[in-house]
Amino acid sequence: MAKEKKKKIRRPRAETPKGFRDYFGAEVEERGDMLRKIAGVYHRYGFDPLESSAVETVEALGKFLPDVDRPNEGVFAWQEEDGGWLALRYDLTAPLARVYAQYRNDLPTPYRRYAMGPVWRNEKPGPGRFRQFYQCDADTVGAPTVAADAEICAMLADTLEVVGIPRGDYVVRINNRKVLNGVLEGMGLEGDEQRDAVLRTIDKFDKVGEAGVRALLGKGRLDASGAYIDGVGLSDDQAAPVLAFLTSRAEDAGATLANLRAAVGQSVVGAEGVDELEQIAALLEAQGYGTDRIIIDPSVVRGLGYYTGPVFEAELTFEILDEKGRKRQFGSVAGGGRYDDLVKRFTGQAVPATGVSIGVDRLLAALRAKGRVKGGDAGPVVVTVMDRDRMADYQAMVAELRNAGIRAEVYLGNPRNFGNQMKYADKRNSPVAVIEGEDERARGVVQLKDLALGARLAAEATHEEWKAQPAQIEVARTDLVQAVRKMIAQGITQGDEG
Amino acid sequence: MAKEKKKKIRRPRAETPKGFRDYFGAEVEERGDMLRKIAGVYHRYGFDPLESSAVETVEALGKFLPDVDRPNEGVFAWQEEDGGWLALRYDLTAPLARVYAQYRNDLPTPYRRYAMGPVWRNEKPGPGRFRQFYQCDADTVGAPTVAADAEICAMLADTLEVVGIPRGDYVVRINNRKVLNGVLEGMGLEGDEQRDAVLRTIDKFDKVGEAGVRALLGKGRLDASGAYIDGVGLSDDQAAPVLAFLTSRAEDAGATLANLRAAVGQSVVGAEGVDELEQIAALLEAQGYGTDRIIIDPSVVRGLGYYTGPVFEAELTFEILDEKGRKRQFGSVAGGGRYDDLVKRFTGQAVPATGVSIGVDRLLAALRAKGRVKGGDAGPVVVTVMDRDRMADYQAMVAELRNAGIRAEVYLGNPRNFGNQMKYADKRNSPVAVIEGEDERARGVVQLKDLALGARLAAEATHEEWKAQPAQIEVARTDLVQAVRKMIAQGITQGDEG
Numbered sequence: 004m005a006k007e008k009k010k011k012i013r014r015p016r017a018e019t020p021k022g023f024r025d026y027f028g029a030e031v032e033e034r035g036d037m038l039r040k041i042a043g044v045y046h047r048y049g050f051d052p053l054e055s056s057a058v059e060t061v062e063a064l065g066k067f068l069p070d071v072d073r074p075n076e077g078v079f080a081w082q083e084e085d086g087g088w089l090a091l092r093y094d095l096t097a098p099l100a101r102v103y104a105q106y107r108n109d110l111p112t113p114y115r116r117y118a119m120g121p122v123w124r125n126e127k128p129g130p131g132r133f134r135q136f137y138q139c140d141a142d143t144v145g146a147p148t149v150a151a152d153a154e155i156c157a158m159l160a161d162t163l164e165v166v167g168i169p170r171g172d173y174v175v176r177i178n179n180r181k182v183l184n185g186v187l188e189g190m191g192l193e194g195d196e197q198r199d200a201v202l203r204t205i206d207k208f209d210k211v212g213e214a215g216v217r218a219l220l221g222k223g224r225l226d227a228s229g230a231y232i233d234g235v236g237l238s239d240d241q242a243a244p245v246l247a248f249l250t251s252r253a254e255d256a257g258a259t260l261a262n263l264r265a266a267v268g269q270s271v272v273g274a275e276g277v278d279e280l281e282q283i284a285a286l287l288e289a290q291g292y293g294t295d296r297i298i299i300d301p302s303v304v305r306g307l308g309y310y311t312g313p314v315f316e317a318e319l320t321f322e323i324l325d326e327k328g329r330k331r332q333f334g335s336v337a338g339g340g341r342y343d344d345l346v347k348r349f350t351g352q353a354v355p356a357t358g359v360s361i362g363v364d365r366l367l368a369a370l371r372a373k374g375r376v377k378g379g380d381a382g383p384v385v386v387t388v389m390d391r392d393r394m395a396d397y398q399a400m401v402a403e404l405r406n407a408g409i410r411a412e413v414y415l416g417n418p419r420n421f422g423n424q425m426k427y428a429d430k431r432n433s434p435v436a437v438i439e440g441e442d443e444r445a446r447g448v449v450q451l452k453d454l455a456l457g458a459r460l461a462a463e464a465t466h467e468e469w470k471a472q473p474a475q476i477e478v479a480r481t482d483l484v485q486a487v488r489k490m491i492a493q494g495i496t497q498g499d500e501g
Numbered sequence: 502m503a504k505e506k507k508k509k510i511r512r513p514r515a516e517t518p519k520g521f522r523d524y525f526g527a528e529v530e531e532r533g534d535m536l537r538k539i540a541g542v543y544h545r546y547g548f549d550p551l552e553s554s555a556v557e558t559v560e561a562l563g564k565f566l567p568d569v570d571r572p573n574e575g576v577f578a579w580q581e582e583d584g585g586w587l588a589l590r591y592d593l594t595a596p597l598a599r600v601y602a603q604y605r606n607d608l609p610t611p612y613r614r615y616a617m618g619p620v621w622r623n624e625k626p627g628p629g630r631f632r633q634f635y636q637c638d639a640d641t642v643g644a645p646t647v648a649a650d651a652e653i654c655a656m657l658a659d660t661l662e663v664v665g666i667p668r669g670d671y672v673v674r675i676n677n678r679k680v681l682n683g684v685l686e687g688m689g690l691e692g693d694e695q696r697d698a699v700l701r702t703i704d705k706f707d708k709v710g711e712a713g714v715r716a717l718l719g720k721g722r723l724d725a726s727g728a729y730i731d732g733v734g735l736s737d738d739q740a741a742p743v744l745a746f747l748t749s750r751a752e753d754a755g756a757t758l759a760n761l762r763a764a765v766g767q768s769v770v771g772a773e774g775v776d777e778l779e780q781i782a783a784l785l786e787a788q789g790y791g792t793d794r795i796i797i798d799p800s801v802v803r804g805l806g807y808y809t810g811p812v813f814e815a816e817l818t819f820e821i822l823d824e825k826g827r828k829r830q831f832g833s834v835a836g837g838g839r840y841d842d843l844v845k846r847f848t849g850q851a852v853p854a855t856g857v858s859i860g861v862d863r864l865l866a867a868l869r870a871k872g873r874v875k876g877g878d879a880g881p882v883v884v885t886v887m888d889r890d891r892m893a894d895y896q897a898m899v900a901e902l903r904n905a906g907i908r909a910e911v912y913l914g915n916p917r918n919f920g921n922q923m924k925y926a927d928k929r930n931s932p933v934a935v936i937e938g939e940d941e942r943a944r945g946v947v948q949l950k951d952l953a954l955g956a957r958l959a960a961e962a963t964h965e966e967w968k969a970q971p972a973q974i975e976v977a978r979t980d981l982v983q984a985v986r987k988m989i990a991q992g993i994t995q996g997d998e999g
Contacts, residue, residue: 015560017602017847020587023554025600031550047903049881049910049929052529056521056633057555057619058577062513079556079587081579089518089577091589102523104515111928113913121555135554146913150892154913157900282892289893290900349515383547394648394780395787402655402788405545412547415611415644415652430609431547 022128023135033376034367037166038119038139041361044162045117045141048154053116055098057123061088063101065348079125079134091123095140096345096358103144104349113146119363142358144345149279152177152313152341152357153286159317159337159359160296166366167375172321173336176300178314179280180307180340185273186248186266190241200235201245208249208304217246244268251301256284259299279313310340315359323372333369337361382432384411384487387425388418389440400437400449400483407484409491428454434491437483448477451486455494520626521633531874532865535664536617536637539859542660543639546652548613553596555619559586561599563846577623577632589621593638594843594856601642602847611644617861640856642843647777650675650811650839650855651784657815657835657857658794664864665873670819671834674798676812677778678805678838683771684746684764688739698733699743706747706802715744742766749799754782757797777811808838813857821870831867835859880930882909882985885923886916887938898935898947898981905982907989926952932989935981946975949984953992 019025026034042052061080080090092098095118103114119139128134141158143151156175163173183205192198204219211219218224220242223234244266251262260281267273280299287297303316319333339359346354370376384404386397397413404411412431414424428436438450457474478486517523524532540550559578578588590596593616601612617637626632639656641649654673661671681703690696702717709717716722718740721732742764749760758779765771778797785795801814817831837857844852868874882902884895895911902909910929912922926934936948955972976984 014847014849015563016558017561017599018558019554019599019603020556020558020585023556025554025604026550026552028549028551031552035550047906047908049908051526052524052533053526054524054529056517056523058518058521058621058633060514060516060518063515065513079579081577087518101515101517105517106523111925115910123556135556143913147915148889148892148913150896150911151913153896154911161903286893286896289897291897349512351512391646394646395784398648398651398784399787399789405659408545410545410547412613413648413652415641415646415649417645427609 020134022126022133024133033371034137034363036376037367037370038137038363040166041139041162042117042119044158044165048115048141048158048161050115050117050141050158053099053102053118054120055092055095055102055118057091057121058089059092059098059101061090063349064090064092064097077125079123093124094122095120095138095360096142096342099140099142099144100345100349103354104346107346107350112144113151114144115141116144117141137363139361139363140358142356144356145354146357147355149282149313149341150286151355152279152315153283153290155339155357155359156283156297156315157287157290157292159315159339159361160292162361163317163336167370167373168319170296172373173296173317173319175297175315175317176303177280177283177297178299178301178303178307179276180310180312180314181272181276181279182263182267182301183248183276183307185268185270185276186244188270188273189244189268190237192241197235201237202308204235205245205249205304206308208302213246213250216249217242220245248301249304252299255294256281256299259301260284263301276312283313305335306338306340309342311343312341313357314338314340317359317361319369321373333372335362336366336369381410382428382434384409384435384437384491385424385428385431385433386411386413386437387421387428387439388414389421389438390444391418393444396444397439400439403484404487407488409484409487434494435487437487439480443477443480447480449480449483451476451478451490453490453494455491518632520624520631522631531869532635532861534874535865535868536635536861538664539637539660540615540617542656542663543615546613546639546656546659548615548639548656551597551600551614551616552618553590553593553600553616555589555621556587557590557596557599559588561847562588562590562595575623577621591622592620593618593636593858594640594840597638597640597642597854597856598843598847601852602844605844605848610642611649612642613639614642615639635861637859637861638856640854642854643852644855645853647780647811648784649853650777650813651781651788653837653855653857654781654795654813655785655788655790657813657837657859658790660859661815661834665868665871666817668794670871671794671815671817673795673813673815674801675778675781675795676797676799676801676805677774678808678810678812679770679774679777680761680765680799681746681774681805683766683768683774684742686768686771687742687766688735690739695733699735700806702733703743703747703802704806706800711744711748714747715740718743746799747802750797753792754779754797757799758782761799774810781811803833804836804838807840809841810839811855812836812838815857815859817867819871831870833860834864834867879908880926880932882907882933882935882989883922883926883929883931884909884911884935885919885926885937886912887919887936888942889916891942894937894942898937901982902985905986907982907985932992933985935985937978941975941978945978947978947981949974949976949988951988951992 064078078090078093080088082088103110117140121135122138123135126134156177160175164170187198187201192201204216208216215224219232219234220237221234223232226232247266251259251266253259253262260277263277267277284299303314305316306314316335317337318335321333322330323333325331337359341357343353343355345356386400388394388397401411401413414427416423416427418424434455436452436454438452443449453474460474562576576588576591578586580586601608615638619633620636621633624632639653654675658673662668685696685699690699702714706714713722717730717732718735719732721730724730745764749757749764751757751760758775761775765775782797801812803814804812814833815835816833819831820828821831823829835857839855841851841853843854884898886892886895899909899911912925914921914925916922932953934950934952936950941947951972958972
């Protein structure tokens with residue numbers, strides 16, 4: 004049809020898919036630096052890296068719903084020609100389970116491994132919520148002893164300090180699901196439904212506090228939006244042990260543990276849980292981790308529903324300003340715990356495991372908030388092109404600079420407009436521009452423009468300072484490397500002073 | 502149905518999907534080390550890292566065939582709820598095109614970027630052929646000058662040396678598609694079909710050599726399997742310029758360029774191509790890259806069909822044994838060239854670009870073949886558990902060792918069987934085992950077992966050596982760190998001597 008023919012060829016949109024993003028320059032470097040430091044600590048603790056494939060069978064991930072045509076929401080999945088479904092991993096734990104089950108005869112037991120890399124979630128994207136993000140996990144598989152849990156907590160504390168969170172600005176909190184189980188045992192709950200309702204309520208302790216949990220375990224409460232939330236319907240007596248558990252943290256580990264023993268009453272599993280916490284506290288103390296770094300804190304409830312034993316969380320305690328300019332604590336950057344059914348899905352055999360996951364983006368944000376990542380990108384020295392027929396000479400300069408370990412490049416755009424070259428150097432955050440025109444060439448010199456100084460002078464200098472500190476100097480061509488190095492070094496010193 | 506009910510619950514298979522693989526320990530570390538060194542060189546050359554999202558819209562990748570229901574083979578793709586198709590990137594160049602088109606107003610021009618990461622291909626897997634693998638690319642976008650191509654070649658040579666390929670063991674070869682275009686112009690070919698047939702034939706030069714190409718341009722030839730392959734049907738006179746082009750490499754760049762000028766005859770584009778090669782040779786010479794590192798070599802044909810200007814390839818020239826024990830050259834580890842239509846699909850505007858892609862797995866294999874990666878994994882010191890009630894003491898030892906920078910771990914498996922602890926230490930490639938039983942504890946000492954020495958002695962020692970070099974020593978508990986450090990250092994020295 005004529006109409007069809009006239010249709011303009013539509014160009015593809017140059018857009019990152021919704022919920023995905025790209026990382027540029029310094030962002031990539033800063034994350035890389037942080038992960039490298041973390042890997043250094045993990046290595047020292049005897050953990051080995053594992054990089055599993057990004058793609059798993061849906062059956063290995065355990066996300067296939069047999070009664071629908073497609074795997075459920077939450078994962079990106081597609082069907083192979085042979086009918087099997089593949090999916091992108093949604094975390095680093097499910098692949099660890101598959102890997103351990105697959106290679107268990109070759110791997111050491113216990114198997115300490117760390118993994119860093121992107122994971123994918125097929126969720127509705129939102130502000131700051133991406134469908135691809137980094138995770139950084141360390142897990143010990145095959146160690147039933149709580150010494151493994153204690154080790155993870157110690158490693159977490161070391162890691163935070165190594166990446167740049169000073170002691171005093173973080174705390175690792177430890178709780179234990181078994182203690183909670185003991186508390187629940189003594190409450191005389193009616194069936195799993197009521198038990199699950201209690202668990203869900205406990206999970207809100209972070210947000211609603213003691214009074215909120217008390218109300219929600221009883222008759223209910225008005226939430227912030229004014230809606231009435233029905234409670235679980237427990238009597239005050241029934242609810243008391245839960246509140247005792249959640250608020251049992253005392254001034255030291257001994258007192259906290261005594262409170263917990265009271266809260267679990269006669270429960271065997273509860274007593275076991277308290278014993279475990281006691282052992283963990285003793286192990287950490289023996290290694291020199293005091294309560295300034297790691298504490299027993301039964302108010303940690305995140306993930307209590309998921310884990311089967313000790314649960315831990317690393318919180319940053321310094322304040323930042325939120326989006327509305329209010330001060331608030333930075334909050335959690337890592338969490339983990341013991342999950343003893345990791346491999347059972349595959350082999351039928353229960354394998355104890357414990358591990359931690361660091362929120363890579365959150366920790367990076369924290370380091371940025373503390374000024375602990377080297378700000379800005381170290382731009383290259385830019386050698387400008389004054390005479391395009393002498394490109395070989397400019398390239399030779401650049402080669403000299405690079406061979407001396409200085410980051411440098413020649414301007415490779417159209418050199419006609421010198422202003423564009425300076426704009427380029429500016430965009431590249433270049434510390435120094437090198438200029439050699441016909442005149443300089445004849446006299447055996449080059450001009451060095453101190454761009455870092457120029458920017459500072461433009462921002463803040465008086466006229467006298469302008470004159471005293473010329474932002475452009477002339478040096479002998481043979482002194483190029485030495486003079487550039489000196490100029491960069493001065494820029495760094497003065498930048499730090501400023 | 503009763504039969505249905507009795508069916509055993511099938512466990513998920515613990516298997517990497519077909520064509521995918523996992524990387525363990527040293528493999529991850531070695532690749533990471535290599536990529537870090539490469540990034541160091543790229544950084545020095547002014548290239549910035551870019552990490553684009555692993556997922557792209559199919560339209561941005563340009564792999565959507567409008568007449569089928571699903572995107573074509575070659576990519577892993579899936580449909581979103583809103584009907585759009587997403588796919589995993591199959592290389593790092595298509596995402597660069599999308600990113601540059603998307604952010605062109607914010608990025609510097611020229612934009613030098615490098616990218617490292619996995620890409621995915623939905624292909625039939627085979628031995629050594631995976632559906633997820635690493636690529637490592639560096640590209641300069643927006644620079645029309647061949648100085649950009651020369652820079653990429655220089656950077657490639659530097660990179661190979663920095664990762665551990667000594668000068669003399671590699672060569673970067675450069676060719677130019679424009680020269681070939683000039684050659685084709687003068688041949689009087691009949692239409693695009695014959696032209697494409699000639700291009701396909703040239704692409705076989707690597708495999709069939711001069712005589713093979715001569716035959717295939719003419720009447721045809723018997724291939725290795727005995728099948729007769731029809732030729733393009735050119736006369737000898739017509740085929741002559743192609744053969745002159747392919748075999749024009751002479752003892753130096755000047756002679757090679759003279760041969761090429763003869764081969765392109767009166768063609769304007771051909772002359773332009775020869776001029777470009779001449780400029781590249783001059784630029785590289787000015788930067789000190791002699792023909793021992795980078796050469797003009799018109800026999801490089803890989804990718805000539807794809808690129809639009811200069812084409813380059815890095816070849817390792819040392820010999821290795823192939824799977825049948827025959828000596829052969831290691832071959833190509835990187836390739837690239839100029840492709841000037843990168844962004845046009847998106848914006849309608851032609852943007853010149855040139856770049857190189859390093860075959861990460863091949864280069865790693867080459868370094869392994871040359872013994873240039875630190876062999877084996879540096880295992881941790883293993884502190885054994887002789888008395889499980891004293892775990893806190895063992896953890897304290899481990900903490901001391903780690904705080905001294907020594908990789909160390911306590912045995913976290915069931916400690917009952919000491920033999921299992923030693924087997925574990927063995928599997929971990931541990932250099933030293935620390936043993937402290939009740940007796941040692943009472944005397945304030947620990948036993949150190951030199952496992953590296955033990956392994957060497959077991960393999961090669963005489964009885965006298967056994968006696969002279971006890972693989973187990975007793976040291977004061979207070980000397981633990983110092984003694985372990987000494988034992989590890991000795992092991993490294995003696996291992997190197999052996």
